[in-house]
Amino acid sequence: MLAASSVEMRKVNKYYGKFQALKDIDLSIPPGKVTCLIGPSGSGKSTLLRCINFLEEYDSGEVRIDGQLIGYDAPNKKMSGRRLREMRRSIGMVFQQFNLWPHMTARENVAEGLIRVRRISKADADRRASEALAKVGLADKSASHPSRLSGGQQQRVAIARAIAMEPKLMLFDEPTSALDPELVGEVLSVMRTLAGEGMTMVVVTHEMGFAAHVADQVGFMEKGELVSVASPDRILHRPEDARIQSFLRTYHERNSF
Amino acid sequence: MFSLAVFFQSFGPLFWAARYTLLISVLGIGLGIVIGTLICAARLSPYPPLRRFAAVWVSFLRGVPLLVQLLVFYYALPVIGLDVPAMVAAVVTVGICASAYISEIWRGAIAALPKGQAEAAVAIGMTPVDVWTRVILPQAVTLSLPALINELILLVKASSLVSVVGILEITRASQAQAATTFRPLEVYIAAACIYLLINLCLAALGRYLEHRTAV
DSSP: OOOOOOEEEEEEEEEETTEEEEEEEEEEEOTTOEEEEEOSTTSSHHHHHHHHTTSSOOSEEEEEETTEESSEEETTEEOOHHHHHHHHHTEEEEOTTOOOOTTSOHHHHHHHHHHHTSOOOHHHHHHHHHHHHHHTTOGGGTTOOGGGSOHHHHHHHHHHHHHTTOOSEEEEESTTTTSOHHHHHHHHHHHHHHHHTTOEEEEEOSOHHHHHHHOSEEEEEETTEEEEEEOHIIIIISOOSHHHHHHHHHHHHHHOO | OOOHHHHHHHHHHHHHHHHHHHHHHHHHHHHHHHHHHHHHHHHHSSOHHHHHHHHHHHHHHHHSOHHHHHHHHHHHHHHTTOOOOHHHHHHHHHHHHHHHHHHHHHHHHHHHSOHHHHHHHHHTTOOHHHIIIIIIHHHHHHHHHHHHHHHHHHHHHHGGGGGGGTOOOHHHHHHHHHHHHSOHHHHHHHHHHHHHHHHHHHHHHHHHHHHHHOO
């Protein structure tokens, strides 16, 4: 069983100049559970996700990982770079555009963080990298550069890069949105396995099927507000809020033919 | 009549003079890379005074012809009591001038990298030094290789300007040859051939490096 983190967000606000991207976000993410965030584009889902590892600096409120405030030591007092890096070590992140480093092979991409951040010897890091690649079904691609891999394979390498660091929390920022439809399944299946192992996962997604079947709770966002957080069934099948109903109607119309 | 004999005889002394051309170009680009990297770092730093200094440095050195910079540098230094050999003045001026272009080449290459490249490194807890040395710079170097080779070729040609401070590089040597042989056409065509030869070699080196660093 993995050690899994919990996340508590309290009254989190984020501004880009005058534009308020996040409005008083309150969200509890229980350990070992999968939380999916859905909503129209531009609603603040990715911004919220990126506040959890402080890749995006929230302006007020609190984000706590296992009770520990991230980004700030006290209100208006930024945390030191070293402390922030320590906290980020146990938070894995997977991006929409994969963000693999093109000048490194798949194995080097995965081993890099182990060597530089975890200070593991190169031999050990290579071994662990191979294990992580095997776990996402890419043992045979470890010597390939990202440009030689399909989008789905690249995203699986990116997941391997994150899980090799043995995180206690994984953030997924629209992990399948940049993929051709036929490659979405392989990435979702890796994510499903990870969820089954008890990893705390926060997933920004447009894959309603994944949210319906894998999520423990689903949050719906619109215009910077977290409108509702509830079970997948409540949000996806019996939504009460008109905004959720309208979003799902658009989604279904677009996906039916 | 074009004299093949004079043409071929010109190559000896001109090849000998080419050592200055090469020395100035290679040392110049070396110095330019060092200073240009610092200027680029200043330009991208979070400190406004450093950024302004770098911006002024670039626009000034890019806006004044190298020939004028050479003359100013060469004649200004003795005024402040520094008597440097012409060769040193030449290398330093060429290097400083190149630094302006090279810092812009770096800046362009770094700006061309997707933001996610650094974010992925930051997200797993890499230090800023590691983010730069392991993720950003290796890619920026690869991206900027064609532009750097281009700059080096420009420098080889621009080094002809240092003849004004009395260095006997290819151009000045060919002027001297032309004056003693009274056969300017043959001599200058020989000079052109040597420049071309050098630059074809540099272009080939560039292609080799690009091929080696390609992903």
